Amino acid sequence: xxxxxxxxxKEGAGHVAMGAANSxxxxxxxxxxxxxxxxxxxxxxDPAARQIIVDVTGASPGGDPSLPQPSVKPGSxxxxxxxxxxxxxxxxxxxxxxxNTTAGIYAGSIIPESQLLVTxxxxxxxxxxxxxxxxxxxxxx
Amino acid sequence: MSHPVARRATARAAARRxxxxxxxxxxxxxxxxxxxxxxxLALGVQYSFYDWNGVGVATWVGVENYxxxxxxxxxxxxxxxxxxxxxxFTIIPVGVGLVLATLIRSLRAGWFSNLSQTVLxxxxxxxxxxxxxxxxxxxxxxxxxxxxFGWLGLGFLARxxxxxxxxxxPAVGLIGSWVLTGxxxxxxxxxxxxxxxxxxxxxxxxxxxxxxxxFTITLPGLRQExxxxxxxxxxxxxxxxxxxxxxxxxxxxxxxxxxxxxIYRIGFTQSDVGQASAFGIVLMLLVLAVVLPIQRLxxxxxx
Numbered sequence: 553x554x555x556x557x558x559x560x561x562k563e564g565a566g567h568v569a570m571g572a573a574n575s576x577x578x579x580x581x582x583x584x585x586x587x588x589x590x591x592x593x594x595x596x597x598d599p600a601a602r603q604i605i606v607d608v609t610g611a612s613p614g615g616d617p618s619l620p621q622p623s624v625k626p627g628s629x630x631x632x633x634x635x636x637x638x639x640x641x642x643x644x645x646x647x648x649x650x651x652n653t654t655a656g657i658y659a660g661s662i663i664p665e666s667q668l669l670v671t672x673x674x675x676x677x678x679x680x681x682x683x684x685x686x687x688x689x690x691x692x693x
Numbered sequence: 694m695s696h697p698v699a700r701r702a703t704a705r706a707a708a709r710r711x712x713x714x715x716x717x718x719x720x721x722x723x724x725x726x727x728x729x730x731x732x733x734l735a736l737g738v739q740y741s742f743y744d745w746n747g748v749g750v751a752t753w754v755g756v757e758n759y760x761x762x763x764x765x766x767x768x769x770x771x772x773x774x775x776x777x778x779x780x781x782f783t784i785i786p787v788g789v790g791l792v793l794a795t796l797i798r799s800l801r802a803g804w805f806s807n808l809s810q811t812v813l814x815x816x817x818x819x820x821x822x823x824x825x826x827x828x829x830x831x832x833x834x835x836x837x838x839x840x841x842f843g844w845l846g847l848g849f850l851a852r853x854x855x856x857x858x859x860x861x862x863p864a865v866g867l868i869g870s871w872v873l874t875g876x877x878x879x880x881x882x883x884x885x886x887x888x889x890x891x892x893x894x895x896x897x898x899x900x901x902x903x904x905x906x907x908f909t910i911t912l913p914g915l916r917q918e919x920x921x922x923x924x925x926x927x928x929x930x931x932x933x934x935x936x937x938x939x940x941x942x943x944x945x946x947x948x949x950x951x952x953x954x955x956i957y958r959i960g961f962t963q964s965d966v967g968q969a970s971a972f973g974i975v976l977m978l979l980v981l982a983v984v985l986p987i988q989r990l991x992x993x994x995x996x
Contacts, residue, residue: 671858671945
């Protein structure tokens with residue numbers, strides 16, 4: 553089985569993928585400010601912690617790309633996922649989830665059009681056109 | 694004995710006092726009506742002429758919101774669905790209610806007649822939202838409905854009823870039928886009780902059968918009850934929300950989308966209060982356009 557990034561619209565252009573950035577904040581009046589910051593730093597930079605993240609979640613640990621990558625089974629899907637994740641990072645191609653584009657797009661368009669798409673009532677092209685149309689009407693209206 | 698003129702003046706004052714007390718007693722109800730019906734309605738009409746997200750600055754757009762109502766395919770589709778629901782919310786419950794009421798009437802009064810009335814009326818006391826959730830479980834791939842079909846040897850009919858484009862709308866419609874049949878039966882039964890029994894005796898002496906009796910005595914005698922029920926259930930169909938919201942959310946695709954749910958989405962998810970208000974006003978006019986002729990018909994028939 554092979555995973556691959558969705559090909560760019562124009563050949564040679566950068567890849568794009570949806571995802572949410574992990575942002576953390578610590579309350580200024582927190583009792584254990586230093587410990588929390590230490591933990592957050594550890595979990596994002598320590599090789600052992602990054603290994604745990606990959607083993608448990610199967611997702612890229614993120615963080616500084618120059619850090620050593622955790623070891624995974626060669627040829628596994630997780631290995632491919634980490635490579636793709638690195639590509640998206642290098643090409644600066646991460647975008648927010650489509651569902652968050654506008655307030656109503658998820659319930660009003662993505663869900664019903666996805667249902668129509670997976671039941672072969674509409675084509676992929678129609679899906680894209682309809683969601684785009686809804687997006688434009690919501691932005692304009 | 695007082696002077697006649699003075700007495701008349703006292704009577705007038707008393708009458709005035711009574712009128713004043715009358716108005717005074719009306720004030721609470723009137724205030725609630727003005728505050729919770731008339732005022733929101735006026736605001737809704739006002740909002741419908743603006744482009745407003747509910748928080749920011751509203752801009753006057755004239756009738757643009759109304760034009761969008763009639764141009765939007767999704768909106769028109771939901772209105773069509775609402776009219777299809779009338780078959781399940783009005784025709785089935787009133788029809789089945791008529792049959793059941795006639796049958797219960799012919800039963801001897803006793804525990805069975807009481808029990809059947811109670812069982813039929815039970816769905817009426819369950820909140821529609823809960824009914825929607827419960828029925829969604831029963832309609833599921835492994836739910837009660839498919840299990841029963843399996844026991845009956847009709848397993849080939851099993852399907853995810855709410856996920857199938859062809860069956861989703863009738864399936865949610867039947868939830869409405871289930872809820873409203875009890876109300877219809879009980880009200881029609883009360884109506885039958887009001888019909889003069891001598892009419893039944895007379896027609897039986899004339900040798901009429903069940904059908905003849907039903908169409909000559911029962912049906913005309915229930916005209917007013919039927920008019921009330923048709924009005925109530927048509928409104929329930931056209932403004933349905935809770936059953937759909939808890940069972941299908943308008944899906945699959947937009948197969949079960951209804952105006953009520955769409956108005957809620959446009960107003961509170963898409964934050965387009967103006968558009969939602971315009972659609973709400975159109976829905977109200979639509980309900981009136983359907984319900985008023987029913988009222989007139991029943992009144993004309995009374996004359």
